[in-house]
Amino acid sequence: MSTTTSEKHGFQAEIQQLLDLVVHSLYTDREIFLRELVSNASDAMEKLRHIESTEKDIHDAGLPLEITVTADKEAGTLTIEDRGIGMTREELIENLGTIAHSGTKAFLQAMKESGSTPAGMIGQFGVGFYSAFMVADEVRVHTRSWRKDGEGLLWTSDGRSGYEIEAADDIPRGTRITLKLKEDQKEYAEDYRVKRLVETYSNFVGFPVMIDGKRVNEIEALWLKNKSDISEEEYKAFYQFQARAFDEPQYRLHFAADAPIAINALLFVPSENPERMGFGKVDAGVALYCKKVLIDAEPKGLLPEWLRFMKGVIDSADLPLNISRESMQDSALVRKIGQVIAKRVLKMFEKEATEDATKWQAFYRKFDRYLKEGVATDFTHREALAKLLRFESSMTAAGELTGFTDYVSRSKDGQDKIYYIVGANRDQIEASPYLEGFRKRGLEVVYFTDAVDEYVVDSLGEFDGKKLVSVSKAGVELDEAELEGESLSAEETAALCEFMKAEFGDRVTQVAAGRRLVDSPVVALVPEDAMSAQMRAMMKAMDENFSESVKVELEINPRHEIIRKLAAAKDSQPEIAKLVASQLLDNALMAAGLLEDARDTVKRMNALMAKALG
Numbered sequence: 270m271s272t273t274t275s276e277k278h279g280f281q282a283e284i285q286q287l288l289d290l291v292v293h294s295l296y297t298d299r300e301i302f303l304r305e306l307v308s309n310a311s312d313a314m315e316k317l318r319h320i321e322s323t324e325k326d327i328h329d330a331g332l333p334l335e336i337t338v339t340a341d342k343e344a345g346t347l348t349i350e351d352r353g354i355g356m357t358r359e360e361l362i363e364n365l366g367t368i369a370h371s372g373t374k375a376f377l378q379a380m381k382e383s384g385s386t387p388a389g390m391i392g393q394f395g396v397g398f399y400s401a402f403m404v405a406d407e408v409r410v411h412t413r414s415w416r417k418d419g420e421g422l423l424w425t426s427d428g429r430s431g432y433e434i435e436a437a438d439d440i441p442r443g444t445r446i447t448l449k450l451k452e453d454q455k456e457y458a459e460d461y462r463v464k465r466l467v468e469t470y471s472n473f474v475g476f477p478v479m480i481d482g483k484r485v486n487e488i489e490a491l492w493l494k495n496k497s498d499i500s501e502e503e504y505k506a507f508y509q510f511q512a513r514a515f516d517e518p519q520y521r522l523h524f525a526a527d528a529p530i531a532i533n534a535l536l537f538v539p540s541e542n543p544e545r546m547g548f549g550k551v552d553a554g555v556a557l558y559c560k561k562v563l564i565d566a567e568p569k570g571l572l573p574e575w576l577r578f579m580k581g582v583i584d585s586a587d588l589p590l591n592i593s594r595e596s597m598q599d600s601a602l603v604r605k606i607g608q609v610i611a612k613r614v615l616k617m618f619e620k621e622a623t624e625d626a627t628k629w630q631a632f633y634r635k636f637d638r639y640l641k642e643g644v645a646t647d648f649t650h651r652e653a654l655a656k657l658l659r660f661e662s663s664m665t666a667a668g669e670l671t672g673f674t675d676y677v678s679r680s681k682d683g684q685d686k687i688y689y690i691v692g693a694n695r696d697q698i699e700a701s702p703y704l705e706g707f708r709k710r711g712l713e714v715v716y717f718t719d720a721v722d723e724y725v726v727d728s729l730g731e732f733d734g735k736k737l738v739s740v741s742k743a744g745v746e747l748d749e750a751e752l753e754g755e756s757l758s759a760e761e762t763a764a765l766c767e768f769m770k771a772e773f774g775d776r777v778t779q780v781a782a783g784r785r786l787v788d789s790p791v792v793a794l795v796p797e798d799a800m801s802a803q804m805r806a807m808m809k810a811m812d813e814n815f816s817e818s819v820k821v822e823l824e825i826n827p828r829h830e831i832i833r834k835l836a837a838a839k840d841s842q843p844e845i846a847k848l849v850a851s852q853l854l855d856n857a858l859m860a861a862g863l864l865e866d867a868r869d870t871v872k873r874m875n876a877l878m879a880k881a882l883g
């Protein structure tokens with residue numbers, strides 16, 4: 270005891286500057302101090318383990334490697350104790366008094382770069398050891414190095430007037446940090462509060478964290494283990510813990526990568542989609558860790574938005590622990606991690622979709638909107654996402670789904686387009702006249718029946734170099750097909766078209782014979798740039814003043830009985846012929862979902878019925 274000497278030291282200028290900020294600014298995230306101190310304790314024991322493998326002479330060898338957190342409500346203190354490497358006098362000065370170490374450096378660097386008022390920023394940061402001064406007005410560090418010739422030491426500081434180092438006897442190897450909590454920070458002297466913090470931020474720390482004699486961090490950092498050492502039950506339990514879920518994960522992606530970035534990821538796809546069940550937009554569900562320490566439970570901007578349904582953990586050792594949540598979004602490293610993960614997820618989806626199509630379809634029925642959102646918003650991954658889309662088509666049975674890849678593999682030699690139709694449901698689509706010509710020629714037509722599909726197809730534009738073309742639009746060219754039966758001659762057809770156009774006036778852009786029809790007399794084609802009936806209905810529902818009249822082109826079928834008879838009637842009974850022509854147009858508009866006002870239609874029908882009955 271007689272050797273006790275107390276040395277006074279001043280902090281290095283940068284440290285002093287940092288501490289002033291810590292002490293005098295307002296914080297939003299004070300609670301992260303505990304994460305920082307527990308991480309340091311864990312780091313120190315990790316280092317000890319490392320040293321153990323090379324050195325024999327270790328002071329207090331064999332002590333259990335644990336972190337003990339003690340809240341003392343009466344004394345108003347919180348203590349964090351470890352059995353790590355401890356520090357010598359020189360190390361204390363070096364580590365806790367200068368700015369040689371990583372965290373503080375990064376913090377000051379970011380401060381310099383942003384040039385903004387640090388008050389808003391500081392709470393976002395872990396500032397390492399110094400974050401202790403956010404909640405304490407005095408910090409005492411008892412420490413004993415692992416080196417045989419080390420000594421027990423006590424470092425003390427109020428974070429304002431420098432620090433003191435003095436000798437302290439009878440200390441086991443390691444470090445004990447005691448925080449004398451500020452008057453308004455006494456909540457951290459409460460067991461339950463501290464326990465919750467450890468569970469939140471330090472649950473996966475690789476050493477036991479003990480509070481009140483009980484281990485608090487029960488959960489293993491499963492993502493760092495070998496796949497072959499993990500059972501299905503363990504995976505499931507981890508998913509349910511991490512996602513706070515009760516369902517079974519449907520898909521799982523567990524991988525480790527070293528290049529270009531060190532990543533350990535364990536990701537899950539839940540079996541239920543809360544957005545579909547009306548819970549509103551979910552928050553990002555993949556947490557970001559750095560060496561088992563939580564950085565952000567719901568990191569924004571890490572993964573593409575459309576992957577927000579994923580759960581799990583991404584751990585990157587390359588990430589600075591002290592990265593701020595705000596600066597995370599503009600961090601090139603974080604973006605890179607997001608890209609790597611998105612790519613892996615897409616690859617996994619593609620594999621799963623091929624290996625078990627039935628399972629994929631079941632998943633797709635619940636989660637399709639995310640993938641569609643991705644197609645519409647994420648240019649980088651659009652192509653990969655398009656491969657995952659599923660839909661019914663003119664070649665699937667009702668209720669069965671197919672994809673673009675299969676469509677292309679089935680398509681005819683030389684077919685350079687993918688045909689689709691938008692409609693409310695399969696029955697409605699199949700009853701419409703648009704499909705006839707395509708069916709007849711054996712051309713597959715994709716059925717899009719989801720309200721967002723049209724928007725998605727518009728954003729996609731093409732797949733595998735093949736343009737996506739709507740069969741209800743004008744300008745689709747079909748080959749000559751061998752169609753049996755009598756037909757009007759070219760002249761008769763031209764004359765009839767002229768007659769009809771004269772009758773319709775401005776209601777149509779043109780009347781012409783075409784190749785799409787087989788069983789129907791007429792079909793209304795909308796201009797290439799017009800929105801579909803579904804889209805118009807949606808716009809109308811959103812805006813009562815929405816009105817945009819679409820002028821169609823009327824295609825007639827010169828082989829159809831009504832058309833042939835009409836051609837004859839236009840000369841013999843022009844009055845009836847006009848009524849029939851107008852009725853044909855209305856029928857076509859009705860099939861296209863474009864008939865806005867049926868009052869004239871009804872009147873005309875009555876007139877026609879009267880004539881038919883004589």
Ligand code: ADP
Binds near residue numbers: 355371
């Ligand atoms: P970082 O952890 O990013 O290096 P910190 O401010 O958290 O920055 O810690 C500064 C340094 O102090 C650490 O690098 C370490 O050398 C030392 N240190 C902090 N806590 C402990 C501890 N419990 N045991 C041993 N050394 C520690």
Ligand code: MG
Binds near residue numbers: 305397
């Ligand atoms: Mg640290």
